[in-house]
Amino acid sequence: MSIGAAVAHGRLPGRVWMYSNYHCNLACTYCLTESAPAVARRELPPTAMIEIGRQARDLGFTDLGVTGGETFLMPAMPELLAELATILPVVALTNGTLFNHRLLARVEPLAGLPVALQISLDHPDPETNDEMRAPRNFRKVATAVPELVRRGVTVRIATTVESLDKTTLERLCTLHRGWGVPDCDHVIRPIVRRGRAATYGLGVRAGQPELPAELTITAEGAFWSPFAPTVRDGKPDTDLLITRTTRPLSVPAHALLRLIEARPPGEDSTLNIR
Amino acid sequence: MSVVERIGPDQVPLLARRYFAAGDPGPIVGALAQVPELLVVAVPLLGAALGPSAIDWRTKEIVIVRTSALAGCRYCVQAHTVVALDAGLSRQEVVALRAEGSAAEVFDSPREVALLGWIEEVAGGGPIDDASRVVMGRHWADHEIVELTMVIGVTLMLNRFATALALPTSPDTLDRLAAEGLL
Numbered sequence: 138m139s140i141g142a143a144v145a146h147g148r149l150p151g152r153v154w155m156y157s158n159y160h161c162n163l164a165c166t167y168c169l170t171e172s173a174p175a176v177a178r179r180e181l182p183p184t185a186m187i188e189i190g191r192q193a194r195d196l197g198f199t200d201l202g203v204t205g206g207e208t209f210l211m212p213a214m215p216e217l218l219a220e221l222a223t224i225l226p227v228v229a230l231t232n233g234t235l236f237n238h239r240l241l242a243r244v245e246p247l248a249g250l251p252v253a254l255q256i257s258l259d260h261p262d263p264e265t266n267d268e269m270r271a272p273r274n275f276r277k278v279a280t281a282v283p284e285l286v287r288r289g290v291t292v293r294i295a296t297t298v299e300s301l302d303k304t305t306l307e308r309l310c311t312l313h314r315g316w317g318v319p320d321c322d323h324v325i326r327p328i329v330r331r332g333r334a335a336t337y338g339l340g341v342r343a344g345q346p347e348l349p350a351e352l353t354i355t356a357e358g359a360f361w362s363p364f365a366p367t368v369r370d371g372k373p374d375t376d377l378l379i380t381r382t383t384r385p386l387s388v389p390a391h392a393l394l395r396l397i398e399a400r401p402p403g404e405d406s407t408l409n410i411r
Numbered sequence: 412m413s414v415v416e417r418i419g420p421d422q423v424p425l426l427a428r429r430y431f432a433a434g435d436p437g438p439i440v441g442a443l444a445q446v447p448e449l450l451v452v453a454v455p456l457l458g459a460a461l462g463p464s465a466i467d468w469r470t471k472e473i474v475i476v477r478t479s480a481l482a483g484c485r486y487c488v489q490a491h492t493v494v495a496l497d498a499g500l501s502r503q504e505v506v507a508l509r510a511e512g513s514a515a516e517v518f519d520s521p522r523e524v525a526l527l528g529w530i531e532e533v534a535g536g537g538p539i540d541d542a543s544r545v546v547m548g549r550h551w552a553d554h555e556i557v558e559l560t561m562v563i564g565v566t567l568m569l570n571r572f573a574t575a576l577a578l579p580t581s582p583d584t585l586d587r588l589a590a591e592g593l594l
Binding site: 376392 | 448
């Protein structure tokens, strides 16, 4: 079966993820990649990301995802996202804390393009939110999101939690609705017990059966899922590595498809993490 | 000391898992697992070249031990000394193959003498003398010459791989070598 047919028939998810970098201005307690300011950057050069995007489209994938690390620590990220959006629709994950006036002006051209910025917000109470993430994180996100929406940039809110009671969820939704982000652009996902979350004993255990098989490219290889190329004690995990070869993208894509086809029927992902 | 870290049982990449299903697959597969897409094509090749085939086990071990000795591969010589003994080679023959004795005095079968000369030529790295080809052709069929030459080539590849990465000999092998007085 070709990659395009596998995507069209729902055997293979259509999105290819790329880790642009691993460093971050924050050091969240549940971070999968132990990201922080001084860690190894493990950057994918923009030229490589564009080439991967083009090969993904040519193979029959339908969407691109960019994650990190903090993606907007990469100097060319706004222009890179605009370029990627000419290839396939893109979602880029960001902590939303770097959007000063200059960066807001640079992302403004993304308005009207098939680009969504997925910004993390875990709790409607600033203190609780910032405890997991960083001081003043809530305030920065609460400032950035309406500014982005006002400029016409599509924003999604991602809430990563161990659990969320109904009242808290409703308060969180009231908040993002007020910023102009509809419910359909709010994703809630569990903390996955890998990376720093494993160090702190947080979240749910997730291996190959629990994670959707979304091809994920990093500077160190191709992985089973965006939750796979994690870092523990400074060392990259390899348990969900597919291939070290990332280009041509057909090499890891076909290896991933063979792995999917080798799974017994019914052994599908159970966490439905997006 | 090995230059690459062994992949732990909880870090085995997806494509490599079947090679670890029965336990530790040894240092060569363990190292190749760092690059799973190489592992999945290398193992079938290694298995076809070095495993059971039309060439009998004794002959194959003659090739592997002698080639490894000529290439100076500590890991392969130690590992295949044990295998060669299991394949029925005498202690004296193995010692000779390890270049610690005279092969000419130990091996008297014309086929094996021709083969030992062929190994010297092929593993030596220089041009191959036509006279050696003639001698080999006199004692071995074409398909056997092809396979034996491939076994020499694959062994040389592993010799350099194991030597470069300083792969460690297993404790079981070291114990057996010590017991045989071949350490």
